[in-house]
Amino acid sequence: MISHTKSIYKVLEDEGLPMGLFPKGITNFSVSEDGTFEVYLDQPCDAKFESELHYEKNVVGQISYGQIGNLTGISAQDLFLWFPVKGIRVDVPSSGVIYFDVGVVHKQFSLSLFETPRECVAATHPVTAIADGLAKV
Numbered sequence: 162m163i164s165h166t167k168s169i170y171k172v173l174e175d176e177g178l179p180m181g182l183f184p185k186g187i188t189n190f191s192v193s194e195d196g197t198f199e200v201y202l203d204q205p206c207d208a209k210f211e212s213e214l215h216y217e218k219n220v221v222g223q224i225s226y227g228q229i230g231n232l233t234g235i236s237a238q239d240l241f242l243w244f245p246v247k248g249i250r251v252d253v254p255s256s257g258v259i260y261f262d263v264g265v266v267h268k269q270f271s272l273s274l275f276e277t278p279r280e281c282v283a284a285t286h287p288v289t290a291i292a293d294g295l296a297k298v
Contacts, residue, residue, distance in 0.1 A: 169200055170278060177227045177275030178251060179259065179272060184208045184216060198223045200234075206281035210274045213238040214246075215284060223292055227251045 169190045171178040189201040200220040208214050220234035228250035235246040248262035251272065259275060263267040 168236075168288075169198075172224070172294070173208045174200075176224050177254060178229070178249070179275035179276045181275035182229075182232055182249060182278060183220070183278060185278040186281065192224070197231075198222060198276065205284040207284050208279040211270055212268075215243065216281060222295075225228070227254075237261055237268065239268070 167175075169183055169187050172190075173180050173182055174288060180268065183200060184202070186207060187200055190199060192198040198221070200217050202216055202220070205215065205217050208216065215236040215238070217234040220232070221236075222229045222232035228248065230248045232246055233250050236243045237246050238244075244263040246261050246263055250260050250262075252258070252260070254272070257272045259270050259272045261270065
């Protein structure tokens with residue numbers, strides 16, 4: 162993998178994605194030539210947007226212009242349940258809409274929610290176990 166001298170937030174911006182998709186404080190990450198990336202957090206944490214997002218200690222995916230695919234390490238809460246986010250895309254930036262692929266549906270959010278990185282607080286719940294359990298149902 163190739164590490165960049167610019168921040169992960171700048172990488173997101175250069176790829177037509179909002180900087181706030183990842184929480185504040187990420188300093189260690191890598192991106193390869195094909196767009197495969199890995200982001201490292203000090204600990205699993207949660208960030209509050211319109212709904213809550215959970216970030217595992219390692220987030221992996223493949224970035225290309227306007228989208229992230231093959232994503233692991235992020236879960237979104239909906240109606241007290243946690244769902245793994247498999248992909249994120251912005252079809253038309255001027256639409257002001259961003260889509261999260263959570264498997265069975267694509268959740269739609271206002272792009273403005275993700276303009277700036279949010280604080281991420283230490284996770285106090287076993288999100289991965291819940292999401293993995295739902296995937297097996």
